[in-house]
Amino acid sequence: MSTDVKRLVTVLAPLLLAALTTTPVRAADGDAPSAGQRIAEALRTSPVYVDEAYADAVPPSRQRELAERIRPTGLPIKVVLTPLTKGDAFDGDSDVLAGVVRDRLADQRELILITTDGEFPDSLNGYEWPSDAHQAEDAVDAVGFLDELRDAGLAELTAKAVELVAEGKGTERYDEAMKDLNDAAPAREPEPGEPGDSRWWLWPLAAVPALALAVLATRALVRSRKAAPAVPQLVFATARAADETELRRRAEAEVLALGEATQAAGVSTTPGLQQALDAYAAAGRVLDEARDVPDLAGALALVQEGRDALAGSPGLPLCFFNPLHGRAALRTGWRPLGRRDRLDVAVCQDCADALRDRRAPEVLTERAGDGRTVPYFELPAGRSVWSATGYGSLMPLLDGFTSRRARGR
Incomplete structure (x- = not known):
């Protein structure tokens, strides 16, 4: 987390909290x-x-x-x-x-x-x-x-x-x-190996690289068509393909943007301002201590909860299986492997389609204590706030985060 972000998190939040008892919080004069x-x-x-x-x-x-x-x-x-x-x-x-x-x-x-x-x-x-x-x-x-x-x-x-x-x-x-x-593609001359072509001996030389290029082109086309998920939200659509450094940079920008939004909100017209401030402070702490992608996703999830609090109309949380998919489109029942009980989780449309078609959804993974990479929700809830809350599906993320810090864990 950059020095500027740290300063904003540690200095701005207390000032805003103090302002709650005095005068409405407003953006500085002239701020665009x-x-x-x-x-x-x-x-x-x-x-x-x-x-x-x-x-x-x-x-x-x-x-x-x-x-x-x-x-x-x-x-x-x-x-x-x-x-x-x-x-x-x-x-x-x-x-x-x-x-x-x-x-x-x-x-x-x-x-x-x-x-x-x-x-x-x-x-x-x-x-x-x-x-x-x-x-x-x-x-x-x-x-x-x-x-x-x-x-x-x-x-x-x-x-x-x-x-x-x-x-x-x-x-x-x-x-x-x-x-x-x-259909409008122009007619072409027969390629090596096709009927009517006399250059049959060139076929083995041309076929292999041509086939490889065709596979790569098809894969690129499919990937470009599917790159934008059905429910893009905040920076999640691009963050899915971004590396950890890029994701961290984007998370910093979103935390700062939430800070600006809370500063511009009016106390009398924003009932959820205190909750938004709490989410902002929590997101800053998570970002400051983030070790990997699941932590960065947690910062983004807290930002989303903060923005929902400001809007006064909280929607569904981020996708349970992978919060980088963005805000969930619906809630559905899901039974974890090896368990009899079903969980009520919020999922994006892609993951809902996967469950309906009996396919494994794309999940966010995290490294377990023994070095294995496992779905984040398979970690013991006592060890991971993300597993315990499901990034907001199982309980509000801010509640889980605050409770854990109160216990010193």
């Missing part, structure tokens, strides 16, 4: 709201947010047209068109942008979000919570493969994305677009 907060506030008055950088591509008149196109659908569609570059408020990652916006709109249980893409400025990404009921991800992905929109501008692409999301057949449209793309 964070990028995520600014976007969320704008989305509360209009379903379309367009950064000034895109004002020429999507002028106010087109923004109003998009808003008018969204309203009749009756769907909770929000559009965020903002440039994304490495090192910006969202680190150039649309998943982070979507997670932050979702977090700032935590009081809105259902949300469909259409955003710009960090890697391809002329592309869009789709997200949906609490599940992909309207196939938003596939619907928005399909837009980029439609011949009719080959030379379309950002406004036209966004309008089509809204149309396909409202249609509710995103997966079908995506499959159709990909089929048309494959």
